[in-house]
Every structure is written in structure tokens, then in C-alpha cells.
Amino acid sequence: MTRSFNFCAGPAALPTEVLEQAQQEMLDYQGSGMSIMEMSHRGKMVVDISETAKQDLKDLLSVSDDYEIIYMQGGATAQFSMIPLNLLGKNNKADFVNTGIWSQKAIQEASRYADVSIAATTESSGFTRAPEQGEINVRDDAVYLHYTPNETIGGVEFSYIPESPVPLVADMSSNILSRPLDVSRYGLIYAGAQKNIGPSGLVWVIVRKDLLDQAMETTPSIMSYALTAKNASMLNTPPSFSVYMCGLVFKWLKTQGGVAAMGEINERKAARLYNFIDQSEFFANPVAKDSRSLMNVPFTLRNSDLDKQFLAEAEAVGLRNLAGHRSVGGMRASIYNAVPERAVDALIQFMADFEKQHG
Ligand SMILES: *Cc1c(COP(=O)(O)O)cnc(C)c1O
Numbered sequence: 395m396t397r398s399f400n401f402c403a404g405p406a407a408l409p410t411e412v413l414e415q416a417q418q419e420m421l422d423y424q425g426s427g428m429s430i431m432e433m434s435h436r437g438k439m440v441v442d443i444s445e446t447a448k449q450d451l452k453d454l455l456s457v458s459d460d461y462e463i464i465y466m467q468g469g470a471t472a473q474f475s476m477i478p479l480n481l482l483g484k485n486n487k488a489d490f491v492n493t494g495i496w497s498q499k500a501i502q503e504a505s506r507y508a509d510v511s512i513a514a515t516t517e518s519s520g521f522t523r524a525p526e527q528g529e530i531n532v533r534d535d536a537v538y539l540h541y542t543p544n545e546t547i548g549g550v551e552f553s554y555i556p557e558s559p560v561p562l563v564a565d566m567s568s569n570i571l572s573r574p575l576d577v578s579r580y581g582l583i584y585a586g587a588q589k590n591i592g593p594s595g596l597v598w599v600i601v602r603k604d605l606l607d608q609a610m611e612t613t614p615s616i617m618s619y620a621l622t623a624k625n626a627s628m629l630n631t632p633p634s635f636s637v638y639m640c641g642l643v644f645k646w647l648k649t650q651g652g653v654a655a656m657g658e659i660n661e662r663k664a665a666r667l668y669n670f671i672d673q674s675e676f677f678a679n680p681v682a683k684d685s686r687s688l689m690n691v692p693f694t695l696r697n698s699d700l701d702k703q704f705l706a707e708a709e710a711v712g713l714r715n716l717a718g719h720r721s722v723g724g725m726r727a728s729i730y731n732a733v734p735e736r737a738v739d740a741l742i743q744f745m746a747d748f749e750k751q752h753g
Contacts (some may be wrong), residue, residue, distance in 0.1 A: 399737035402715035403546055403690060404568070405418060405588040407732040410635035412642045420567060420697040431635045434518055440634045444627065445643035454644060457577050457600060462623040464599050465640075466635060470567040470586030472617075473597055476580065477563060479613040480620075481537050481605060482508055489513040489532050491541035491556070494521040494548040495721065500540055507610070513539060521545065523682035524552045536560045537608070537611060538581055544569035544687050546589070550724065551687035555579045558621070569689050570598070572731060573657030581605055590689070590730045592640035596633050647731065656731050663729050663738045664688045670742045676749040694724040700752055701725070707748065713741055 400407040423430050448463045488508040490501045492515040507722045513532050514525040532539050539558040544551040546568040561581025570585040582601045588594035606620040671677045717726040
């Protein structure tokens with residue numbers, strides 16, 4: 395068996411140890427004689443898996459008791475409508491920072507329900523930077539300010555948490571758990587699992603309890619944060635196997651030293667790759683230095699005619715999924731928690747060799 399170095403933006407690499415444990419427990423979970431996928435979600439084993447996963451996420455991010463931690467289905471995209479449905483029952487004003495493609499998707503969906511105002515946009519820079527605090531203008535009577543701390547496609551990450559006069563809502567799909575986070579600064583955090591946590595289809599939501607009483611009356615029960623929290627995320631049959639996989643990743647993160655240790659490793663990985671790109675005359679990254687993502691590193695070749703060859707040769711040596719998003723082209727290396735430092739080193743070595751041959 396050979397494991398590739400997988401730089402996919404999502405679904406993304408999972409820790410090998412986690413996959414091995416899931417493999418070992420696949421047919422007979424802890425002496426039950428069956429797989430988790432075959433068990434009642436009302437039974438003790440699945441309930442324990444679910445509660446332990448929530449508690450471990452709570453521990454990892456030091457989430458206080460002021461928040462509910464829930465998981466839901468439909469990925470991060472479903473949250474683009476669930477957030478307005480759950481928060482805009484009394485007043486429908488919602489403000490957004492637009493830093494690229496994921497911000498825009500959130501804005502577009504919220505516009506179906508909300509009176510949307512763009513608090514800041516970096517469109518004039520081609521979405522190659524995060525806005526400064528002073529550029530963000532939030533209406534005092536908005537219900538929340540939504541932003542995307544890490545634009546997965548553009549590779550733009552905020553280096554600070556915006557100050558906001560209204561509750562801050564963040565799409566952390568691609569940077570949750572990548573470094574320490576002050577959750578108390580937020581009203582709501584959500585993250586699709588398939589970048590830094592586990593299998594796709596599931597989304598984690600950390601929501602401040604005082605925001606649970608302002609849903610629109612038409613909010614479907616299965617999309618209600620309040621009902622989901624009240625029913626321990628088991629309003630209907632949950633995606634138990636995915637929750638189990640997320641739980642294994644949370645345990646793995648704890649054994650790695652938690653988000654503080656991950657943050658240091660991620661800083662090192664990103665610094666090495668950006669430094670290499672910056673000193674090269676063959677590769678380039680368009681993002682402003684203070685807005686560069688720790689997780690997603692887009693880069694271009696000076697001669698884009700060589701893109702295909704670069705990707706093919708990378709594949710041939712086990713460096714996979716380096717193509718940029720179909721909307722932007724070029725290359726992108728996603729270097730999430732589960733992508734080891736040696737994968738980044740192998741990528742840099744490959745890039746240096748490629749430059750020598752073609753530069
Ligand atoms: C991947 C991603 C999404 C979409 O996630 P789905 O689970 O496919 O809905 C949303 N926002 C960000 C920032 C992402 O990276």
C-alpha cells in the first residue's frame with residue numbers, strides 16, 4: 395500500500411492513523427460484533443461517540459458553556475441558508491464581508507431571505523487580500539456580520555478577528571482547528587467537515603446560546619439550531635459513521651498536542667512553501683503577504699503552458715491534487731492539519747527540480 399501526498403482542497407487528506415483505526419474497528423466496533431454504520435443511533439455506543447466528539451471539539455477550542463456545539467447535514471453550503479433562517483426571525487438585516495468565491499456564495503443564498511449589505515469588499519484587488527478593520531462598515535441594526543476567515547479558493551486568510559458591533563458569524567470550513575482560536579469573539583462558527591475534520595456532508599456549528607431564540611417561524615425543524623441542540627443533534631438519524639470519523643480526528647489532534655501544536659506545525663509548513671515560492675522566479679503567489687492562507691497555497695507557473703506537465707509529473711511522484719480550482723486555474727496546494735511536513739518538503743523539492751529543468 396502506498397499513501398499519496400494528497401494536497402486536495404476538499405475532501406482532503408485524513409491522518410493515516412485515523413483511517414487505520416477506522417479500518418480495524420470496521421467490522422466489530424469494540425466487541426459489538428458490528429460496524430457503527432449498522433447500529434441504532436439511540437444505542438449507548440453511538441450516543442457515546444456523538445457526545446465524546448462534541449466534548450473533544452469543545453476541549454480543543456476551549457469553547458465555553460455559553461455555546462452549543464451541534465452537527466448538521468448538507469455541508470457548509472446548507473448553512474448559507476440555515477444561518478439567515480435561524481437568525482433573521484425578528485429583523486432581516488445581515489451584513490457581509492466579501493473576500494471571494496465562498497463569501498459570494500454565502501451572500502447569494504442569504505439574499506433570498508435577508509436585507510443584505512456589503513460591509514466590505516476586496517473585489518478591486520482581485521480578492522488577493524483581506525480587508526483592514528477600518529474598511530469594514532457594519533450597520534448598527536444588522537443582526538450579524540458574516541465573513542469567511544479563510545477563502546479556500548483564493549488562498550486569502552484574515553490575520554485578525556474583525557471587531558463587530560453585532561454578532562460575528564464565520565465560515566471556518568477550511569481553517570477550523572488549524573491554530574488556536576478565541577471562540578468567545580464569535581456569535582456563530584460553522585465548518586464543513588471535509589477540509590480539516592473528517593468526511594464530507596457533515597457540518598459542525600458552534601453557536602452562542604442567546605442566538606437560539608430568533609429563528610424565522612418557517613424554519614424547517616430539521617434546519618433549526620434550537621431543535622437540533624435540544625435533541626443532541628439527533629433530531630433524525632444522524633450520519634453516525636461520519637461523526638465517528640470526526641471524533642477520531644479530534645482524538646488524533648489531542649495526541650498531537652492540540653491546536654497550539656498544530657498551529658506551530660502549520661506555520662512552519664506554510665512559511666517553507668511561501669518562502670520557496672517568493673525566492674523563485676518561476677513560481678508566484680498573488681496574495682498580499684499579511685493575508686496569505688496557512689491552509690491553501692495557490693501558485694502559478696511563469697509559463698502556464700507548462701501547467702499540465704507540472705501536474706502530470708507531480709502525480710507521477712505521488713504528489714496529488716495540485717490543480718487550482720476550476721474557476722481560477724493555476725495550482726493550489728492545500729496543506730491542512732493531516733498533510734505532514736514531509737509532504738510539503740517533498741512538494742518543494744519537486745518544484746525546485748521542475749524549475750531547474752524548465753526555468
Ligand atoms: C468547501 C467550502 C464550503 C462548501 O462546503 P460544502 O461542504 O461542500 O458545502 C464552504 N465554505 C468554505 C470556506 C469552503 O472551503
